[in-house]
Amino acid sequence: MKKIYEGKTKDVYALDNGNVMLKFKDDCTGKDGVFDPGENSVGLTIEGIGKANLETSIHFFEILKDAGIKTHYVSADIENATMEVLPAKVFGKGLEVICRLVATGSFIRRYGDYIEDGTPLVGGYVETTLKDDAKGDPLITSEGLAALGIMSEEQFASMKEQTLKITQIVADDLKKKGLDLYDIKFEFGYNNDEVILIDEIASGNMRVYKDGAIVDPVDLTNMILGK
Amino acid sequence: MKKIYEGKTKDVYALDNGNVMLKFKDDCTGKDGVFDPGENSVGLTIEGIGKANLETSIHFFEILKDAGIKTHYVSADIENATMEVLPAKVFGKGLEVICRLVATGSFIRRYGDYIEDGTPLVGGYVETTLKDDAKGDPLITSEGLAALGIMSEEQFASMKEQTLKITQIVADDLKKKGLDLYDIKFEFGYNNDEVILIDEIASGNMRVYKDGAIVDPVDLTNMILGK
Numbered sequence: 001m002k003k004i005y006e007g008k009t010k011d012v013y014a015l016d017n018g019n020v021m022l023k024f025k026d027d028c029t030g031k032d033g034v035f036d037p038g039e040n041s042v043g044l045t046i047e048g049i050g051k052a053n054l055e056t057s058i059h060f061f062e063i064l065k066d067a068g069i070k071t072h073y074v075s076a077d078i079e080n081a082t083m084e085v086l087p088a089k090v091f092g093k094g095l096e097v098i099c100r101l102v103a104t105g106s107f108i109r110r111y112g113d114y115i116e117d118g119t120p121l122v123g124g125y126v127e128t129t130l131k132d133d134a135k136g137d138p139l140i141t142s143e144g145l146a147a148l149g150i151m152s153e154e155q156f157a158s159m160k161e162q163t164l165k166i167t168q169i170v171a172d173d174l175k176k177k178g179l180d181l182y183d184i185k186f187e188f189g190y191n192n193d194e195v196i197l198i199d200e201i202a203s204g205n206m207r208v209y210k211d212g213a214i215v216d217p218v219d220l221t222n223m224i225l226g227k
Numbered sequence: 228m229k230k231i232y233e234g235k236t237k238d239v240y241a242l243d244n245g246n247v248m249l250k251f252k253d254d255c256t257g258k259d260g261v262f263d264p265g266e267n268s269v270g271l272t273i274e275g276i277g278k279a280n281l282e283t284s285i286h287f288f289e290i291l292k293d294a295g296i297k298t299h300y301v302s303a304d305i306e307n308a309t310m311e312v313l314p315a316k317v318f319g320k321g322l323e324v325i326c327r328l329v330a331t332g333s334f335i336r337r338y339g340d341y342i343e344d345g346t347p348l349v350g351g352y353v354e355t356t357l358k359d360d361a362k363g364d365p366l367i368t369s370e371g372l373a374a375l376g377i378m379s380e381e382q383f384a385s386m387k388e389q390t391l392k393i394t395q396i397v398a399d400d401l402k403k404k405g406l407d408l409y410d411i412k413f414e415f416g417y418n419n420d421e422v423i424l425i426d427e428i429a430s431g432n433m434r435v436y437k438d439g440a441i442v443d444p445v446d447l448t449n450m451i452l453g454k
Contacts, residue, residue: 092341110365111357114319114375125374130338138337141368143387147352148341160370 008042009050010200015084019074022200024050024081029204035217040133050081052221053202057083059224060170060201067169069162071197072189088189088198092150094131095140095188097159099124099167102182105207110139124167126160158195159188166197174208177223179215182207235269236277237427242311246301249427251277251308256431262444267360277308279448280429284310286451287397287428294396296389298424299416315416315425319377321358322367322415324386326351326394329409332434337366351394353387385422386415393424401435404450406442409434 001021005012008029013021027050030036030043054076061073072085100107103119128145129137140148142156151159163186171181184206187199203217203224215223228248232239235256240248254277257263257270281303288300299312327334330346355372356364367375369383378386390413398408411433414426430444430451442450 110362111367111371111375113357113359113362114377121374125370127368127370130340132340135337135340139366139368140338141354141366143352143354144338147348148338150341 008040009053018087020085020087022083022085024054024083024200026050035204046218049218049221051078052225053200053204054078054081054083056202056221056224057200060173063169063173064166064197067165069166069169069197070194072191072199085198086191086196088191088196090187090189090198091145091155092130092148095145095150096129096131096137097126097163097186097188098129098183099126099163099186100183101167101171102180102209104182107183124164126163128156128159155190155195162188162195162197170201170206174224178210179220179223180209182209235267236280245314247312247314249310249312251281251310251427253277262431273445276445276448278305279452280427280431281305281308281310283429283448283451284427287400290396290400291393291424294392296393296396296424297421299418299426312425313418313423315418315423317414317416317425318372318382319357319375322372322377323356323358323364324353324390324413324415325356325410326353326390326413327410328394328398329407329436331409334410351391353390355383355386382417382422389415389422389424397428397433401451405437406447406450407436409436 001013001015003011004014009025009027011023011025013023015021026045026047027042028035028044028046029039029041031039033044035044035046055078058076061071064071072088074084074086076083100121101124103115103121104117108117127139129139131137142153145151145156146153167184170184174181186197188195189198203220208215208220228240228242230238231241236252236254238250238252240250242248253272253274254269255262255271255273256266256268258266260271262271262273282305285303288298291298299315301311301313303310327348328351330342330348331344335344354366356366358364369380372378372383373380394411397411401408413424415422416425430447435442435447
């Protein structure tokens with residue numbers, strides 16, 4: 001197997017069947033030894049977190065598969081912390097797609113003049129940012145993505161529709177465990193001109209509350225996996 | 228006449244016929260005595276600039292009227308520096324709608340990883356910001372405007388379509404004078420559920436180049452008015 005990319009939390013290998021293998025590592029993003037999913041550099045290693053993130057991702061990818069939503073997920077090998085996925089290209093230099101069900105965080109920092117922290121965003125609100133650490137991951141509109149040649153308006157519409165559906169499915173699953181999804185971050189790519197969900201769906205990608213208090217990502221993983 | 232609002236550069240009066248009168252003042256936004264249309268506080272007074280901005284606005288509003296585009300403009304009295312307009316409500320606490328024909332300024336500060344300063348944005352790119360000095364006039368998407376109840380997606384579509392048309396008309400007029408429009412800022416409001424262009428169309432609202440060099444707003448006014 002040829003390693004084609006070495007990421008912060010995953011390495012990527014090319015498979016002979018044309019698919020790609022993701023190897024989940026125990027490295028986490030964070031700063032000064034403190035785990036922070038929002039950080040952009042590797043800050044620490046937590047034994048077993050790679051497998052835990054993989055198991056969480058499998059949990060959600062399987063639910064999405066059952067709901068008839070195509071993603072890059074093919075299969076997984078928990079023992080070896082690997083996931084086989086469809087090959088996909090990212091849009092531009094990578095986008096983050098955020099779906100917010102409750103207004104908080106940067107949404108309030110930007111739009112707090114119009115809405116109180118903690119207000120539900122009925123039906124969900126989807127926004128896209130460019131992955132660009134130096135520029136602080138700037139917000140970009142569908143018009144901007146089209147103007148820069150990153151994504152067509154049709155691709156954006158498909159991504160937005162999928163994001164709303166997937167978020168609802170994840171929120172419903174968390175709800176059964178007494179957990180409230182506030183917002184979640186996804187990555188999309190295209191495979192044979194089709195826009196599909198890629199990367200992972202792990203605790204570090206979402207902001208979840210229980211009885212009004214935010215749940216730490218490590219605890220969240222245990223709650224999702226019933227451990 | 229009853230004064231209903233005292234603005235930084237214009238005062239607003241209610242007329243008996245239900246319309247509104249804008250009185251253009253000689254106060255300009257700027258800082259430390261230097262004219263800067265992007266500033267949010269009154270920094271200086273330039274004798275005659277109120278009338279000059281009014282004349283510039285009439286120039287463009289009349290061209291738009293001839294092109295069949297409805298705006299808030301009804302008539303004007305240059306001698307008294309007043310313009311009669313349709314009453315209109317702003318969206319939320321006020322929006323700025325920017326149309327960019329050439330990528331520069333804050334567009335490059337946000338998206339400079341994808342595009343060179345000075346690159347044409349073919350067909351024009353429209354973006355909206357909230358008027359919120361404290362938060363640095365944050366960018367907002369059509370989805371955000373809908374989520375905050377500021378504007379429906381249909382209203383946004385109408386505003387975007389009008390913005391592209393109006394910008395092209397302004398750019399074509401400037402082109403006849405050897406001037407290149409890079410970007411322009413508008414304000415929209417709603418009058419009887421119709422989205423229409425409001426406020427002014429003056430030199431301080433646009434970034435214009437001549438032979439590759441930016442044109443100062445005062446010089447630009449003279450060029451537009453042929454003075």
